[in-house]
Amino acid sequence: MDRLWWHFQQLLKIDAMNLVILVIVVLIGWTIISETIPNPARYLPSPLAVSLSSVDMLVKGLLPSYYSDTLVRLIIGSSIGLAAGIPFGLLLGLNKTVADMFHPMMNFFQSVSGIAIFPIVVIWWGNSDTTVLAVILYTSFFPIAFNVLSGVREIPIRYVNAARTMGASKYQIMKDVLFPGAMPHIATGSRLSIGFAWRAVIAGEMLAGRQGLGWMIFTGQDADRTAEVILGMVMIGLTWIILDHYLLRPIEADTIERWGLVQR
Amino acid sequence: MTTAVGNLSIAIQRRFGRQRLRKIILGSIPFAVMITIWHANTVFEWLPPVFIPPIGDVWEAIFFLQEDCAGFVALVMLDNSCLITTHVFSSIGRVILAAIVGLPLGIAFGILCGMSRTLSKFLEPVGVFANSISGIAWIPLAIVWFGVGWVTTLFIMLNTIFWLMFFNSMLGVRSVAKVYEESVLTMGGSRWDVIKQVYLPGAMPSIITGMRMSMGFGWRALIAAEMIGGDSGLGFMIFTSAAEFKIEEVFLGVIFISIIFMATDKYLLAPLEKWTVERWGLVWRPT
Amino acid sequence: MNSMTPKLVVEGLTHYYPDEYTGESVHALEDINLELYEGELVSVVGPSGCGKSTLLNILAGLLPYKIGTASVDGNVIHGPGPDRGVVFQEHAILPWRTVAKNIGHGLEIRKVPQAEREKRVQEFIDLVGLTGFEDKFPHELSGGMKQRCQVARTLCSDPVVMLMDEPFAAVDAQTRITLQEELNRIAMATHKTILFITHSVEEAAFLADRCLVFSARPGRLKEIVEIGIPREQRNWTNMNDNAIFIAARDRILASVREEVSIAVEE
Ligand SMILES: Nc1ncnc2c1ncn2[C@@H]1O[C@H](COP(=O)(O)OP(=O)(O)OP(=O)(O)O)[C@@H](O)[C@H]1O
Numbered sequence: 001m002d003r004l005w006w007h008f009q010q011l012l013k014i015d016a017m018n019l020v021i022l023v024i025v026v027l028i029g030w031t032i033i034s035e036t037i038p039n040p041a042r043y044l045p046s047p048l049a050v051s052l053s054s055v056d057m058l059v060k061g062l063l064p065s066y067y068s069d070t071l072v073r074l075i076i077g078s079s080i081g082l083a084a085g086i087p088f089g090l091l092l093g094l095n096k097t098v099a100d101m102f103h104p105m106m107n108f109f110q111s112v113s114g115i116a117i118f119p120i121v122v123i124w125w126g127n128s129d130t131t132v133l134a135v136i137l138y139t140s141f142f143p144i145a146f147n148v149l150s151g152v153r154e155i156p157i158r159y160v161n162a163a164r165t166m167g168a169s170k171y172q173i174m175k176d177v178l179f180p181g182a183m184p185h186i187a188t189g190s191r192l193s194i195g196f197a198w199r200a201v202i203a204g205e206m207l208a209g210r211q212g213l214g215w216m217i218f219t220g221q222d223a224d225r226t227a228e229v230i231l232g233m234v235m236i237g238l239t240w241i242i243l244d245h246y247l248l249r250p251i252e253a254d255t256i257e258r259w260g261l262v263q264r
Numbered sequence: 265m266t267t268a269v270g271n272l273s274i275a276i277q278r279r280f281g282r283q284r285l286r287k288i289i290l291g292s293i294p295f296a297v298m299i300t301i302w303h304a305n306t307v308f309e310w311l312p313p314v315f316i317p318p319i320g321d322v323w324e325a326i327f328f329l330q331e332d333c334a335g336f337v338a339l340v341m342l343d344n345s346c347l348i349t350t351h352v353f354s355s356i357g358r359v360i361l362a363a364i365v366g367l368p369l370g371i372a373f374g375i376l377c378g379m380s381r382t383l384s385k386f387l388e389p390v391g392v393f394a395n396s397i398s399g400i401a402w403i404p405l406a407i408v409w410f411g412v413g414w415v416t417t418l419f420i421m422l423n424t425i426f427w428l429m430f431f432n433s434m435l436g437v438r439s440v441a442k443v444y445e446e447s448v449l450t451m452g453g454s455r456w457d458v459i460k461q462v463y464l465p466g467a468m469p470s471i472i473t474g475m476r477m478s479m480g481f482g483w484r485a486l487i488a489a490e491m492i493g494g495d496s497g498l499g500f501m502i503f504t505s506a507a508e509f510k511i512e513e514v515f516l517g518v519i520f521i522s523i524i525f526m527a528t529d530k531y532l533l534a535p536l537e538k539w540t541v542e543r544w545g546l547v548w549r550p551t
Numbered sequence: 552m553n554s555m556t557p558k559l560v561v562e563g564l565t566h567y568y569p570d571e572y573t574g575e576s577v578h579a580l581e582d583i584n585l586e587l588y589e590g591e592l593v594s595v596v597g598p599s600g601c602g603k604s605t606l607l608n609i610l611a612g613l614l615p616y617k618i619g620t621a622s623v624d625g626n627v628i629h630g631p632g633p634d635r636g637v638v639f640q641e642h643a644i645l646p647w648r649t650v651a652k653n654i655g656h657g658l659e660i661r662k663v664p665q666a667e668r669e670k671r672v673q674e675f676i677d678l679v680g681l682t683g684f685e686d687k688f689p690h691e692l693s694g695g696m697k698q699r700c701q702v703a704r705t706l707c708s709d710p711v712v713m714l715m716d717e718p719f720a721a722v723d724a725q726t727r728i729t730l731q732e733e734l735n736r737i738a739m740a741t742h743k744t745i746l747f748i749t750h751s752v753e754e755a756a757f758l759a760d761r762c763l764v765f766s767a768r769p770g771r772l773k774e775i776v777e778i779g780i781p782r783e784q785r786n787w788t789n790m791n792d793n794a795i796f797i798a799a800r801d802r803i804l805a806s807v808r809e810e811v812s813i814a815v816e817e
Pocket residue numbers: 568569570577579597598599600601602603604605606750768
């Protein structure tokens with residue numbers, strides 16, 4: 001929490017001026033372009049039009065409801081993904097042979113883009129929330145599990161042996177050696193996982209037509225309400241900036257600093 | 265007899281290295297198990313074939329989709345009637361096109377912005393924001409602008425690649441110590457010399473890492489774009505096949521997507537990254 | 552002393568490593584027999600590659616063996632257990648635990664209540680001279696301190712025998728001398744049964760009640776040298792004029808030299 005506050009202050013102190021100037025420049029440029037092109041309502045509504053549409057959507061209560069739908073999906077999907085992926089990676093890493101065995105397969109699954117499995121799950125569950133959730137789960141589970149497994153494989157065997165000679169059980173080795181030893185990888189993997197999950201949420205909502213920000217920009221395009229599309233994009237961008245730069249990155253950096261330094 | 269087998273096994277182990285062989289064999293076990301279970305599912309029908317297609321069907325889908333194709337010559341000539349090759353090549357073609365245009369552009373802008381700290385202060389937030397919108401969120405707007413088709417998909421991929429590349433090159437350049445630049449300038453070098461001899465090699469590890477990252481993200485974004493706003497390519501193929509409940513074609517497409525991606529990453533980008541880091545990473549460790 | 556039952560017994564222990572390529576095997580140990588009695592510090596010296604670490608790994612339970620038997624307190628060794636504590640050559644204290652938490656790890660594993668654990672940990676921290684460093688992390692310690700920490704961790708679990716594999720090989724010469732004297736003091740204070748593997752003949756002669764000289768590979772027990780110097784008299788200022796020490800050291804040295812030359816000729 002302190003960390004967040006610190007970052008917030010940094011943001012205010014150093015970047016605030018630049019940021020304000022930048023935003024003004026971008027807004028002016030954007031307005032000029034949209035004033036000069038034909039049919040701006042369709043191709044590039046002016047910032048004013050976008051803010052008007054946001055007011056409109058706020059009044060109708062659509063924006064908050066879409067926004068919370070998307071966030072809830074992200075939170076549920078990525079927390080299940082992480083909660084399952086971290087222990088799974090640790091379990092596979094318990095035994096060197098098992099770890100070597102599953103490493104290529106986990107690598108395979110984590111590099112299959114999660115969105116590509118959408119057509120498969122849509123046949124299984126149709127255009128439902130389950131489908132979207134399955135895509136998010138897939139995209140968040142494999143990167144974290146793979147990263148944890150890679151992290152565990154890098155832990156020097158003598159640490160495990162030392163714990164074994166003190167009579168540690170498999171569970172204790174996992175808890176006292178593998179988990180803390182893989183901590184930097186867990187942090188990196190989590191950020192990666194959540195990042196992929198975020199993209200998957202947006203894509204999944206568009207493809208499966210479930211309400212949310214992705215759905216909002218997709219129908220906005222369909223119904224020729226480009227202002228809503230841009231509004232949605234800005235919301236998506238801002239949300240991810242806040243999430244990534246002011247929450248995930250500091251946490252990752254802290255963890256790596258704390259646990260990575262310690263390992264030297 | 266046994267000695268012959270033994271000698272052969274020793275020879276193979278010598279040739280490929282014991283550890284590597286062990287890893288390859290171990291690593292293929294889960295895949296073999298997976299395929300066995302897949303096949304067992306076909307035999308015992310735990311899940312109906314509409315959900316999990318028989319392996320044979322997926323295999324046959326290659327030929328079915330390739331049916332009107334006039335043999336290997338046509339394959340090379342990008343005959344449009346060969347479904348698989350059309351989709352595969354149109355996806356790969358877009359990747360290559362996007363890479364040819366997007367990578368150098370991103371690197372050039374990144375280096376320029378990295379050189380001027382004032383400029384980069386203003387452009388960094390732009391990069392952060394553009395990266396945050398993520399390729400996929402641009403799809404609806406791209407459809408508005410360019411309509412459904414290859415321009416939209418190309419735009420999405422370019423957009424993803426460009427910003428990642430831009431950002432990584434900029435950070436790479438900024439990590440190069442100022443003294444190197446000054447030393448070249450004091451020796452009478454021009455700005456261009458500085459770029460060539462200081463910034464480009466100095467930012468190289470970061471650039472290559474960015475390249476690998478941007479191809480990964482770009483490929484994912486491309487598949488999504490093809491599904492939502494494309495009219496050709498592997499993403500389009502699996503999406504339309506799914507709409508017609510042709511699950512074997514979907515499986516085939518997904519397998520193609522994974523293999524293409526894995527192969528480029530493993531045999532092109534990863535070695536390139538490793539090589540650059542070894543070549544320049546140590547000498548040019550950012551200060 | 553020798554009338555008591557031995558703490559560690561090894562009988563007819565032979566070990567082969569299967570070879571990387573040929574399927575033939577490396578013969579590492581041949582028919583090792585030894586007994587360690589309570590409170591005894593026995594050192595093992597021998598040419599490089601003669602199987603010293605192999606022996607220790609088998610006794611630690613980290614390496615399965617097929618031929619012969621090895622037992623501690625009458626229990627045959629199958630896998631690692633808290634009755635044997637191991638000090639590894641490279642420090643193996645966990646980098647993410649503080650000194651105190653590392654030392655108490657063995658007790659934590661056995662679920663000893665916290666209050667008692669803390670008391671024991673403090674006792675051993677003081678014993679090895681790490682007082683004041685309880686809350687430091689391993690990366691904040693010097694090499695010698697890391698080894699002290701490892702020794703304390705092993706002692707804290709109160710094992711029946713302590714196995715040490717070249718514990719002081721990776722520290723500088725000056726620190727090594729201090730650590731040797733410390734270990735002598737600790738051995739005196741705790742009366743632990745210790746098997747101490749080393750490269751250094753001086754170190755072996757300085758610390759051991761008995762020194763086992765191994766032959767070149769396959770490792771056999773070549774010679775046993777008894778060093779009857781009371782522990783109180785062992786410190787580096789006295790030792791260099793101690794006739795027993797010098798005799799023992801020269802004897803071991805000659806014996807090892809012979810084996811090294813055999814190993815080189817091979
Ligand atoms: N895991 C292994 N697989 C195959 N051979 C091994 C293995 N470990 C050791 N060896 C072989 O067994 C022999 C004895 O090794 P060991 O490590 O026990 O020697 P050592 O006496 O401890 O040597 P040093 O003094 O150099 O530490 C060596 O020839 C070594 O090559």
